[in-house]
Amino acid sequence: MKRTGVFYHDVCGKEAYSSLAMGVEAGFQSIRKEGLFSQPNVTWFESEPATEEQIARLHSREWIDHVKQTQWWRVSLYSVGGMIGATEKVLTGEIDNALVIAGVGGHHAHRDSAWGGCYFSVIGLGIPHARAKSLGKRFAIVDTDTHHADGVRDLYQNDEDVLHICFCDAFSGIYNADDRMESKTKFCFPHGSSDEEEIGNVVREVPGRIKEFKPELIFWLCGMDTHQDSYGTAALTENAYPGLAKIIKQTADEYCGGRLIVKTCCNAPPHATSYAIPRIVDCLAELGKY
Ligand SMILES: [Zn+2]
Ligand SMILES: [Zn+2]
Secondary structure, eight states: OOOEEEEEOHHHHHTOOTTTOTTHHHHHHHHHHTTGGGSTTEEEEEOOOOOHHHHTTTSOHHHHHHHHTSTTHHHHHHHHHHHHHHHHHHHHTSSSEEEEEOSSBOTTBOSSOBOTTBOSOTTTTHHHHHHHTTSOSOEEEEEOSSSOOHHHHHHTTTOTTEEEEEESSTTTTOOOGGGGEEETTEEEEOOOSSHHHHHHHHHHHSHHHHHHHOOSEEEEEOOOTTBTTSSSOOOBOTTHHHHHHHHHHHHHHHHSTTOEEEEEOOOSOHHHHHHHHHHHHHHHHTOOOO
């Protein structure tokens, strides 16, 4: 069995950007209700707030000062802090893999601007932290949220040690893989219109590229706005997320020592997140409960 960490702070549930991240608290509480924290290999680590120095590794001082004036400052700090804690614990080997439950998005955050419920690059900030501590250099980011990860793509555009595989509609109508590739480490692929098609797309596009790239850690942005009751593609049921988790975890186990961090801001209604989140933890920790 794998040692799995869940990173969450109550601020992320209580102060979530709730018009998008509507299922945060229900998602976390469902892990508890399902009794998964009583398993010896599943541990809740209360997320600590990120420091301004950590955030300044990717964002401008002006943007940090701007976010500080908003109601999303505290929840942003705890969301990024959860990612930084998870990155450090997975790369030092204290745990094998992790789930980070954030109260805000992150993939639309650029160096000095952001949109769509994003303020700072939550996954993006894990990378300079790992590098600053000499814990890793090469990373893969798999993004299955509905929308194009314009912020992450912008921040890592010229970094060939970051493989970015984004499922989105940025190149809709273009199905030739070469035409959907911005460079040999930056790709976009279309979403599926059903659970089977979405999972099939990930099976086709992700494991082979991870195998070839050889990252030290995979970050998976498990966007849930693809759920049929959310505001994105509205194509998937709650069963899709544990299905995607299985493929991506298997890929991490085969090609990067199992090192995997799943980030979600639970951007689907509570009934969907409270079904999917415990099943993702079950998959990560190899509990076999469901
Ligand atoms: Zn989205
Ligand atoms: Zn994209």
